[in-house]
Amino acid sequence: MRRCFQTIGGLACLLALLGACGGQWLALQTVAWTTMLIEYSQRAPLGEAIRMTFDEKHPCALCSQVRKGRQQEQQSPRKALHWTKLPEVVPQGGCVVPLPPTASREAVPCVAVLIAAGHPAPPKPVPRDA
Numbered sequence: 001m002r003r004c005f006q007t008i009g010g011l012a013c014l015l016a017l018l019g020a021c022g023g024q025w026l027a028l029q030t031v032a033w034t035t036m037l038i039e040y041s042q043r044a045p046l047g048e049a050i051r052m053t054f055d056e057k058h059p060c061a062l063c064s065q066v067r068k069g070r071q072q073e074q075q076s077p078r079k080a081l082h083w084t085k086l087p088e089v090v091p092q093g094g095c096v097v098p099l100p101p102t103a104s105r106e107a108v109p110c111v112a113v114l115i116a117a118g119h120p121a122p123p124k125p126v127p128r129d130a
Contacts, residue, residue: 025070032062 011037018024033053040049040058059067 022070022073025066025073028062028066028069031068032060035062036060 018027036053036058037049039060040052044052049108
């Protein structure tokens, strides 16, 4: 059962990624090319059918729809992520890391601040005899 959920979750993630990257147009174009190749190969030799499929001089209705859809998608204004500029949260002397809410409300300086302030580095583990 767990493996089934993992497989379904993986497929859902893959489909979402393909949809975000415009994979629906690639899938539709692949269907159109396959249909055209089958149709043209029934009327002409295979080499000629392949040439006619991919030369863009003989587009089918689905190819035209895919082209229009891609153009509309590129022309429409995308809702870009607008990152707000964060205030300067790291002071000149270093950074401060707050403790979790269950602990004391005091802030603890980062290791980099401690080392920069002249504190010794954390102790290293004792070497083991081989």
